[in-house]
Amino acid sequence: MSDITSEMTSxxxxxxxxxxxxxxxxxxxxxxRLPHIWCASCGIGTVLTAxxxxxxxxxxxxxxxxxxxxxxCSGRAAGYLRLDSFHSTHGRAIPFATGLxxxxxELKVTVISGDGDLIAIGGNHIIHAARRxxxxxxxxxxxxxxxxxxxxxxxxxxxxANASTAPYGAYExxxxxxxxxxxxGAIFVARWTALHIRRMAKSMTKALLKPGFSFIEVxxxxxxxxxxxxxxxxxxxxxxxxxxxxxxxxxxxTREVDIDFQDRIVVGEFVxxxxxxxxxxxxxxxxxxxxxxxxxxxxxxxxxxTMKEEE
Amino acid sequence: MNHWRxxxxxxxxxxxxxxxxxxxxxCKGCAFCEEYCPKDVLEMSRDxxxxxxxxxxxxxxxxxxxxxxxxxxCPEFAIFVEEDKPRHPxxxxxxxxxxxx
Ligand SMILES: Cc1ncc(C[n+]2csc(CCOP(=O)(O)OP(=O)(O)O)c2C)c(N)n1
Ligand code: SF4
Ligand code: SF4
Ligand code: SF4
Ligand SMILES: [Mg+2]
Numbered sequence: 001m002s003d004i005t006s007e008m009t010s011x012x013x014x015x016x017x018x019x020x021x022x023x024x025x026x027x028x029x030x031x032x033r034l035p036h037i038w039c040a041s042c043g044i045g046t047v048l049t050a051x052x053x054x055x056x057x058x059x060x061x062x063x064x065x066x067x068x069x070x071x072x073c074s075g076r077a078a079g080y081l082r083l084d085s086f087h088s089t090h091g092r093a094i095p096f097a098t099g100l101x102x103x104x105x106e107l108k109v110t111v112i113s114g115d116g117d118l119i120a121i122g123g124n125h126i127i128h129a130a131r132r133x134x135x136x137x138x139x140x141x142x143x144x145x146x147x148x149x150x151x152x153x154x155x156x157x158x159x160x161a162n163a164s165t166a167p168y169g170a171y172e173x174x175x176x177x178x179x180x181x182x183x184x185g186a187i188f189v190a191r192w193t194a195l196h197i198r199r200m201a202k203s204m205t206k207a208l209l210k211p212g213f214s215f216i217e218v219x220x221x222x223x224x225x226x227x228x229x230x231x232x233x234x235x236x237x238x239x240x241x242x243x244x245x246x247x248x249x250x251x252x253x254t255r256e257v258d259i260d261f262q263d264r265i266v267v268g269e270f271v272x273x274x275x276x277x278x279x280x281x282x283x284x285x286x287x288x289x290x291x292x293x294x295x296x297x298x299x300x301x302x303x304x305x306t307m308k309e310e311e
Numbered sequence: 312m313n314h315w316r317x318x319x320x321x322x323x324x325x326x327x328x329x330x331x332x333x334x335x336x337x338c339k340g341c342a343f344c345e346e347y348c349p350k351d352v353l354e355m356s357r358d359x360x361x362x363x364x365x366x367x368x369x370x371x372x373x374x375x376x377x378x379x380x381x382x383x384x385c386p387e388f389a390i391f392v393e394e395d396k397p398r399h400p401x402x403x404x405x406x407x408x409x410x411x412x
Contacts, residue, residue: 021332023388034337038386040364041341045386053383195347197383236342 028052028062030082037076041235043194043220044074047141048081050197050218051112054204060108065208067110068097070122073148073222074114074141091121094129094138101136104299105279108208109135115142115156119175123155130184130213135277137207137214140177143222151225158261162229179254181215182271188214189254189271193242194221196267203269212277219265232262317402325397329377331369337389340364344381344390350374353381373398 023029029052038044055065062083069078071090078085084107088096093111101109111118118126118140129136145163146152153163153170156177160169178189188207192200200218207214221227221238232238242265249257250268257266276284283296318324331352338360344367345353354370367381367390375392382391 021334023334023391024382025388025391029388035339035387040339041343042386045388046343046384049383049385049388195384197380201383234341236346239343239346 025049025052028055028082030080033080036080038073039224041221041223042073043143043218043222043235043238044077044141046194046197047074047112047139047200047218047220048077050201051077051110051139051204052081053197053201054208057201057205058208060208064106065108065110066097066100067112068093068100069111070113070117071148072114072117072146074112074143074220075117075148077112077141091117091125093117094122094125094136097136098125098129098134101134102279105135105297106299106301108137110137110139110208112139112141114147115140115144115177116146116154119177119180120146120155127180127184130181130186130215133185133187133213133275133277133281135211135213135279137204138181138216139204140215140217141220142177142217143220143226145222145226147222147225151222151229156259158259158263161226161261164225164229174259176254176258177217178215178257178270181217182254185213185275186215186271187212187273187275188216188269190215190269191217191219191257191265191267193219193239193246193265193267195239195242196246199248199267206269206272210272211280212275219259219267230262321402322399324400326400327377328373328395328398329375329379329392330395331375331381332391332393333367333369334389334391335360335366336362337387338364338366339387339389340366341386342367343384343386347384348381349378350376 066084067078067081068086069075070088070093079087093113097109097111100107142156144157146154151164153166155175157163157170158174162169178191181189188210190203203216221235223235227238246265246267248268249266254270259265286294342355345355352371352375353367355365356368360366377392377394379392
């Protein structure tokens with residue numbers, strides 16, 4: 001067997017793997033799971049490197065960071081991170097993350113998942129987590145389709161884009177995600193494309209350090225399904241499209257950032273405001289109502305119980 | 312940077328420098344790194360790796376300015392840059408022959 005392999009490989013001049021070298025992000029990665037499942041020139045991996053960069057910049061203690069994903073190609077992100085991470089069921093990343101954030105206030109919880117997972121089946125959860133201003137960061141990787149299951153149309157598929165369930169083009173009205181997030185109550189809303197790696201990482205750092213519900217949409221290439229079905233070329237061609245069509249407009253009214261098929265994409269930090277988050281609000285409210293009787297829950301590592309025992 | 316003469320302060324100018332490492336077997340040949348390297352340091356190979364993808368090779372050894380862009384844009388964790396000592400600009404880079412007319 002080994003003879004055959006060496007015979008087969010030598011004429012092709014295939015280089016030996018450089019095994020001694022370690023990528024600096026490996027401390028944050030479950031390297032035993034690499035290479036990851038994402039296709040060649042898929043953009044999800046780039047969003048993950050931006051997230052790791054943001055995590056390093058934020059100086060947060062990795063032991064106090066948790067990442068949750070749903071199901072989908074994007075939903076595989078959590079499984080590659082060497083952090084407390086959980087690959088939940090389809091659409092339920094946010095309820096799981098809400099439990100973590102409320103059950104352990106010391107944790108910074110990030111949800112990294114796809115447009116279908118977060119906005120279609122999980123749509124209900126995202127609006128209520130935003131409404132309650134739960135302390136968590138959502139990174140929604142928008143590739144305009146349900147990629148993992150074969151490129152079906154979803155709530156973000158632009159009008160006229162082709163999908164496996166829309167062979168003549170999609171005709172529904174797609175969601176405008178930054179507007180949805182802002183109107184539901186998000187305190188930090190940004191959108192970038194996978195090409196805007198530095199700006200995306202910067203926004204992620206800000207979101208990680210900001211208490212409350214933050215939402216970052218990242219437009220990313222799905223080379224195998226969305227790009228191929230729509231004859232848009234490779235992931236690189238989509239990156240070039242982002243380069244030519246993205247317009248940075250910080251602070252713009254989110255009602256104006258709809259995306260039409262292969263049209264301009266407005267990117268930037270649209271919303272950044274301060275608002276008391278869920279746990280603080282609960283503690284303030286109940287302290288006012290119950291006075292000394294109320295002892296705020298500070299997480300599993302704290303010794304105090306929620307209610308003082310009655311004498 | 313094209314100047315018609317060598318700047319007087321050339322010895323004071325320091326340009327960051329990086330050493331590029333490519334984990335060939337991890338690469339899936341997307342060419343993001345090659346396309347977006349601001350110094351055009353990389354080029355896609357003609358050879359294939361074991362999975363059958365073209366991978367980046369270093370075209371201009373020494374021209375990397377350690378901007379880390381390739382490392383961050385790579386979806387495969389297949390390329391990274393190590394900071395090296397900054398260098399003074401090469402006179403041949405600063406002043407191109409034939410530019411002095
Ligand atoms: C309850 C349930 N319904 C449907 C599915 C099938 N399913 C798996 S992934 C997916 C869509 C994922 O889309 P998205 O979140 O956009 O991720 P992408 O693959 O595009 O990154 C669907 C419908 C499932 N796994 N579970
Ligand atoms: S199917 Fe699309 S989204 Fe999924 S890994 Fe492949 S390119 Fe990425
Ligand atoms: S670090 Fe910057 S200059 Fe160096 S190879 Fe990478 S992209 Fe090019
Ligand atoms: S960006 Fe990464 S995966 Fe893409 S060609 Fe360069 S090294 Fe290979
Ligand atoms: Mg999707």
